[in-house]
Amino acid sequence: MSSPLLELNHISLSFKGVKAITDISFAVREGEICALIGPNGAGKSSLLNVINGVYQPDIGDITYAGTRLRRMQPHAAARRGIARTFQNIALFKGMSVLDNVLTGRNLKVRGSWLEQALHIGRAPGEEVIQRQRAEEIIDFLRIQPWRNSIVGTLPYGLQKRVELARALAAEPRLLLLDEPMAGMNHDEKADMSRFILDTQREFGTTIVLIEHDIGVVMNLSDHVVVLDYGKKIGDGTPQEVRENPDVIAAYLGTSH
Numbered sequence: 001m002s003s004p005l006l007e008l009n010h011i012s013l014s015f016k017g018v019k020a021i022t023d024i025s026f027a028v029r030e031g032e033i034c035a036l037i038g039p040n041g042a043g044k045s046s047l048l049n050v051i052n053g054v055y056q057p058d059i060g061d062i063t064y065a066g067t068r069l070r071r072m073q074p075h076a077a078a079r080r081g082i083a084r085t086f087q088n089i090a091l092f093k094g095m096s097v098l099d100n101v102l103t104g105r106n107l108k109v110r111g112s113w114l115e116q117a118l119h120i121g122r123a124p125g126e127e128v129i130q131r132q133r134a135e136e137i138i139d140f141l142r143i144q145p146w147r148n149s150i151v152g153t154l155p156y157g158l159q160k161r162v163e164l165a166r167a168l169a170a171e172p173r174l175l176l177l178d179e180p181m182a183g184m185n186h187d188e189k190a191d192m193s194r195f196i197l198d199t200q201r202e203f204g205t206t207i208v209l210i211e212h213d214i215g216v217v218m219n220l221s222d223h224v225v226v227l228d229y230g231k232k233i234g235d236g237t238p239q240e241v242r243e244n245p246d247v248i249a250a251y252l253g254t255s256h
């Protein structure tokens with residue numbers, strides 16, 4: 001078994017006195033797919049925002065890649081190899097697929113801003129390398145036919161895939177996916193599940209995802225953490241979680 005890449009230690013978070021997360025601890029092992037599930041308002045997105053530094057917990061800290069942190073700023077999280085996608089797609093809708101994916105390479109560009117601005121020194125060679133990497137990701141996610149299409153004109157399911165492509169372009173060690181299959185039909189969900197599994201296998205990426213479709217979660221995940229009203233009520237393999245009476249009562253046994 002690999003060691004934890006990410007550990008949440010007694011995280012609590014409130015918004016103007018309203019508790020969103022209460023004393024949550026769990027560990028995510030390097031290379032695993034960990035799903036966060038729970039009813040609406042359970043605190044899943046807030047927790048993702050704590051992990052990548054958008055929110056600072058009131059109490060608790062995070063250990064990431066062996067370093068204990070009270071708070072990581074979002075740009076520092078990106079530098080440390082944490083990438084994420086959003087519940088509502090956050091792409092540049094007026095730009096092409098390729099250009100959107102290239103924005104994911106920003107942190108990988110070598111050379112000074114002056115070299116970049118004047119297109120001198122390392123800049124021209126860098127551009128070729130970055131384009132090559134972006135094209136590799138586009139091939140990997142099978143979006144070549146739309147590489148020059150304007151993102152806003154693409155169907156929703158494809159836009160979700162482009163958002164994944166942009167996140168992967170940053171070569172993350174930890175990938176946070178906020179409802180990567182929301183609004184997708186059955187076939188699109190099957191495709192996205194396969195791409196997420198391929199990402200784990202091909203790049204060894206550790207993935208934490210929020211997903212409402214329990215069937216998808218159970219098939220895809222190595223590890224499931226269940227939240228309810230901001231508290232952790234289940235933590236284990238899909239099988240363990242499926243058999244947990246608290247989870248059955250609070251979530252799996254009720255219609256969502």
Ligand SMILES: Nc1ncnc2c1ncn2[C@@H]1O[C@H](COP(=O)(O)OP(=O)(O)OP(=O)(O)O)[C@@H](O)[C@H]1O
Binds near residue numbers: 043
């Ligand atoms: N920025 C905010 N300001 C105030 N309250 C917030 C904020 N973000 C979340 N909350 C509250 O915190 C609680 C947890 O919300 P959160 O969005 O994390 O849940 P969730 O499990 O991701 O829900 P969903 O499945 O609907 O996305 C909710 O009561 C929500 O109203």
